[in-house]
Amino acid sequence: MVQPFPVRESSILSLSELISRLLGLLFLARFVTTLGLAESAEFRMVLPLIGVAATFGSIGLPQALTRLFASARLEVGRPVPRSLLRTALWGTACAVGFALLSLLLMSGLAIQTGIELRAFVRLAETAVPLLLLICVTGSLRGMLLGLGSTYTPALAQVVEVGVRLLALIYLLPALTLDHAQAAEVGILTLTAGEGVAALLLAAMLWRLMQKRGVLRDRGKSGLGSVLRMSLAPTGQSLLASLGYAFELPLAHELLTKTHGETAASQLVAEYATIALPLLCAPMVLTDGIATALLPIASAERAVSGSRAFAVHLRRIIGVVMMVAVPTTGVVWVLAPTLSGWFQAPGAALLLLLLAPLALPLYLQAPLATLLQAQGRSRALLYAGLLGDVVRLGAIFVTFGLWELGRAGFALAFSATALVQTGTMLAMLQRYTALAVPWRTLISSCQAALGMVALLLVALHAPLPYSFANLPILWSAAALLVGIGTLLLAQEITPQSLSRLPLLGILFETRRKRGG
Structure with missing residues (x-):
């Protein structure tokens, strides 16, 4: 029997994601206004490196643990096998090692303009506790979601960002720039948030284990399986990060040759800072749906194979339609007003051109969840790699050969979104025929x-x-x-x-x- 659509879980996770984003904006605004753009530049430069280093422990491993624990949860209240907990422990240790190794390699290869080597090493050392906590909280979230707990991971996400903001308000006066770098203050505030979230998640997991009990089984550790399941979402996230990292510099370089430095910077800002974030804002709903669906789809596959797959696919397409189609209409009407709020009237044309892509764009996260639940994680790598190739190729063609302006961003983004979503749909059609609701x-x-x-x-x-x-x-x-x-x-x-x-x-x- 196919379980009902996870309305409650999706709404909880979507709401927590929305609140976290709003608190995150307040955090960044407070950080920049207090320290200034120049002083906060170090933090903005080192933050992507921390994110890349923690990708395995914050994205890949949590999703793998969610699938593993959900697949083993055949009955509500069933004791948790000790072998699963042992697998999660060793997986977290591997994630920590991967994160530290990645940070070490990037520290040795990074050339940061305006940051001396000694200062950069000091920043890397300050980030070590943060990396450890990111891996731990990621694993705890994945385990709790797999065991059917939704409120605790959602609450922990909001608490984490809230503690960051409070730590910035009360920690910043004590750690002025005379005692610490601006980037160190930022890293310490992130560490405080992760630490409180880790304590909350660990306490709730311990309480859940006390309630359900732990089964002393002789099962072998599934570390190898978990690591294999982790590689695909980790690789997809890294490919997406690399694709966007190369996209904007390449577009800026090509636009500079044809439109000039000032116009190129303006066009890139309209696309990356205004149009794209506004279009992606409603994705908090579809991201919540994807997160809530992963444990349910994984558990049903373990019980009934792929019989429930067609129902899930049709539901997902229908629900995303109810979010994406109205979003397209609203963006078409409000594009001039929204761009006017940012004092960038040129972004209105970009919003008008990008609005029809809401449906294929919003489908990507839920479709990726279904692929992972069916054990087709490598399809995410294929879609991500193909999307990056198309993105960079389209940027080169539209700006380098055709010398387009705003329409070039729309064409490149359209090609990327359609190719990635089309690739995932093609993979999903191997299990069932695609039925459009x-x-x-x-x-x-x-x-x-x-x-x-x-x-x-x-x-x-x-x-x-x-x-x-x-x-x-x-x-x-x-x-x-x-x-x-x-x-x-x-x-x-x-x-x-x-x-x-x-x-x-x-x-x-x-x-x-x-x-």
């Missing part, structure tokens, strides 16, 4: 039309009541129109809404009163 697509278009109509009214309303003065109120009203349209079309049911954390309590209370 046309009814859901039509309902999503109707929801988008209702939201667009309301926003057009908001944009042309008298100034005191216009969208410019009341953006939150009009946005909430548009969201309600979209949800109401999907409810009338029965794409969203009251039963699914009743599984949401807060609404579920209201539905249950109303049902009891009615009874």
Whole structure:
């Protein structure tokens, strides 16, 4: 029997991701405004190196542990085999070693302009505890998600970013630049957040182990299997990081030759700083769906093989449609207004061109989850590698040969998104025929039309009541129109809404009163 769609889990994880991003923006704003752009440059340069070094322990291993623990969880409340815990321990040790080795290699090869070698080594030493904690918290999150716990990883994510912000506020006055570098202050605040999150996750895992018990089995360690499962998502993340790392410098170099230095910097900023982040903002919903679906799909594959796969694929496509199609309509209407908020009117054209890519872009994380649950992790590497090749090739063609401007970014991004999503869909078709939920697509278009109509009214309303003065109120009203349209079309049911954390309590209370 196919389990219901993880509405509750997806909403919890999506909400925690949204809150974490907002707190992260406050953290960066506070950091930059307090230290200044020049002083905080060291932190911005060393942060990507820490991220690359911790990729295995923060992405690859947690997803592998989620799959492993979910596959072994055949019954709710079943004792956890000690062999799984031993595998998680050795996997975490390997992740720590990989992270430290990566940081050591990058420290030896990195040439950081404006940072002396001694200062850089000092930063690398300061980052060692942070790397250890990232690997530990990643493993704990993966284990808890695999065991069916959703609230604790979500809460830990919010607590982590909140502690960072508090540590920055109270730690910064004690560690001024006379005692520590700006980058050291940043690393210490990140370490404080990871430390508190690790304590919370460890306490909740211990409590769960006490409740369920530990089974003393003689099973062999699955370290080799876990490491193999970890390589694909780790490789995909590294390929994506490398692709974006090469994309912007290459685009800037080619645009400089045809449009000049100033115009090139402006175009790159409009694309990378405004248009792309705005388009990707609703992906917190699909990322939450992907994270919540991984343990469920992995557990069902262990029990029933691939029989439930077709249902999951159709559900995923339908749910993503209900997010992506209205997003496309909203972006089309609000593109000039959104770009005006950033004082970059040229970004409006980029938003208009990129908006139709919301559907293939938002599908990538959930499709990657289904591939991992089916044991096809290497497909992620193929899709990522092919996408990077297409991205860099399209950048060279559009800017180097055709000498395009903003349209070049749209063409390159379109080619990359379509190729990556198409590759994953082609891999998934080996298990089941691809069935497009046309009814859901039509309902999503109707929801988008209702939201667009309301926003057009908001944009042309008298100034005191216009969208410019009341953006939150009009946005909430548009969201309600979209949800109401999907409810009338029965794409969203009251039963699914009743599984949401807060609404579920209201539905249950109303049902009891009615009874």
